[in-house]
Amino acid sequence: xxxEELRNVGLKVTTPxxxxxxxxxxxxxxxxxxxxxxxxxxEGGEVIGLATVYRALAQFEAAGLITRHQFEGGQTVFExxxxxxHDHIVCVRCGRVEEFYDKVIEDRQREIAEKLGxxxxxxxxxxxxxxxxGTCTAKNG
Amino acid sequence: xxxEELRNVGLKVTTPxxxxxxxxxxxxxxxxxxxxxxxxxxEGGEVIGLATVYRALAQFEAAGLITRHQFEGGQTVFExxxxxxHDHIVCVRCGRVEEFYDKVIEDRQREIAEKLGxxxxxxxxxxxxxxxxGTCTAKNG
DNA sequence: AAGCAGATGAGAATGATTCGCAAGTGAGAA
DNA sequence: TTCTCACTTGCGAATCATTCTCATCTGCTT
Numbered sequence: 001x002x003x004e005e006l007r008n009v010g011l012k013v014t015t016p017x018x019x020x021x022x023x024x025x026x027x028x029x030x031x032x033x034x035x036x037x038x039x040x041x042x043e044g045g046e047v048i049g050l051a052t053v054y055r056a057l058a059q060f061e062a063a064g065l066i067t068r069h070q071f072e073g074g075q076t077v078f079e080x081x082x083x084x085x086h087d088h089i090v091c092v093r094c095g096r097v098e099e100f101y102d103k104v105i106e107d108r109q110r111e112i113a114e115k116l117g118x119x120x121x122x123x124x125x126x127x128x129x130x131x132x133x134g135t136c137t138a139k140n141g
Numbered sequence: 142x143x144x145e146e147l148r149n150v151g152l153k154v155t156t157p158x159x160x161x162x163x164x165x166x167x168x169x170x171x172x173x174x175x176x177x178x179x180x181x182x183x184e185g186g187e188v189i190g191l192a193t194v195y196r197a198l199a200q201f202e203a204a205g206l207i208t209r210h211q212f213e214g215g216q217t218v219f220e221x222x223x224x225x226x227h228d229h230i231v232c233v234r235c236g237r238v239e240e241f242y243d244k245v246i247e248d249r250q251r252e253i254a255e256k257l258g259x260x261x262x263x264x265x266x267x268x269x270x271x272x273x274x275g276t277c278t279a280k281n282g
Numbered sequence: 283a284a285g286c287a288g289a290t291g292a293g294a295a296t297g298a299t300t301c302g303c304a305a306g307t308g309a310g311a312a
Numbered sequence: 313t314t315c316t317c318a319c320t321t322g323c324g325a326a327t328c329a330t331t332c333t334c335a336t337c338t339g340c341t342t
Contacts, residue, residue: 012308012319034299049322054299070211072265075298089259098257105249109268116239118230118270124213125266127250129259153339155289175330190291195330216329 009063016048020056024066024080031069031077031097071097071126089127096131150204157189161197165207165221172210172218172238212238212267230268237272 002021003013011017019041024032027040034057038050057078060066066078071090085106086099105125113120143162144154152158160182165173168181175198179191198219201207207219212231226247227240246266254261 014308014320016321035297047322051300051323052321055320070213072211089254089257091259092262098259100253100257102249102253105246108243108246108249112241112243113230113268113270116230116241117273118232118239118268120268120270121233122269123267124269126264127254127259127261128263128265129254129261132258153288155339157290188291190293192292192331193290196289 005065009065011059011063016052017056017059019046019048020053021060021065024078031079033075033077035075037078069124069126072128087125087127089129091131092128093130098131146206150206152200152204157193158197158200160187160189161194162201162206165219171240172220174216174218176216178219210265210267213269228266228268230270232272233269234271239272 002018002025005021006013006017020037023037023040029036034050034053037057038048038053041048041053057066057068061068061078064081066080069077069079069088071077071088074095084101086101087105089098089100090096109123110120143159143166146162147154147158161178164178164181170177175191175194178198179189179194182189182194198207198209202209202219205222207221210218210220210229212218212229215236225242227242228246230239230241231237250264251261
């Protein structure tokens with residue numbers, strides 16, 4: 001239940017938050033902009049202000065429920081923190097986003113940070129390229 | 142001479158472009174925002190519109206003279222393409238930016254893209270962390 | 283010196299995100 | 313169950329970075 005998730009991170013359980021969270025959980029698009037979320041809720045008949053969407057997303061992010069990505073050129077997208085950590089590869093032609101995880105890179109990052117005298121707290125790795133023709137057609141997140 | 146650089150990439154040699162380029166080359170801060178460049182030129186007595194700064198930066202980027210970075214939370218910063226490719230590590234406390242290059246990661250990225258059916262054209266890797274106390278004090282780019 | 287495509291400056295326009303505020307609503311206390 | 317109150321929300325205004333419009337200007341070629 002989404003109410004649990006909210007309570008667990010210390011957020012008051014409210015209708016807007018539940019709607020936004022469950023949209024994120026049910027949507028087939030893994031990466032959504034605030035605008036998209038707002039529009040989909042509106043189309044679903046919900047009356048939720050855009051500002052509220054932004055506020056909720058910021059809180060969810062702070063709570064670790066979702067992650068924010070800023071792929072080049074595009075708007076900020078939000079993604080539910082389901083499984084384990086991963087990075088992204090984005091098709092510069094069709095916008096398709098694939099996820100990947102690579103232990104070698106992850107380990108290497110930590111070593112590099114250490115060598116430079118930093119305590120690594122986060123990282124952002126996004127690859128850009130063109131995906132193979134067959135798959136590369138429409139836009140999606 | 143900066144005029145050469147402009148001609149080489151097919152850009153008309155104009156005063157604003159020369160001023161902006163030479164500021165980028167002479168500045169001790171490696172990463173500058175459009176706003177910063179605009180302000181520094183203004184303080185230097187130059188009359189160059191902010192829009193012109195943005196236009197020039199976009200053209201320089203397209204020409205490969207500079208690179209654009211979008212570190213999380215902050216504005217877009219531009220950096221002169223001097224030496225070879227590198228990635229960045231940013232101190233989340235003081236904003237200091239260090240550069241690094243790691244062949245293992247670079248190679249790995251290419252392999253991953255290939256495996257996923259992408260032709261890699263670019264990538265963005267930024268590490269975030271806290272730098273060791275001694276160095277971690279003021280803001281800079 | 284003349285002509286023109288491309289460049290510039292100033293300010294308006296845009297788009298995404300945040301703020302301010304009055305009204306509304308969870309959730310624990312009584 | 314009702315009461316309270318801090319936390320929320322919706323709405324529109326405000327902000328911020330960036331882009332566009334357009335009338336004027338300026339490199340570069342002839």
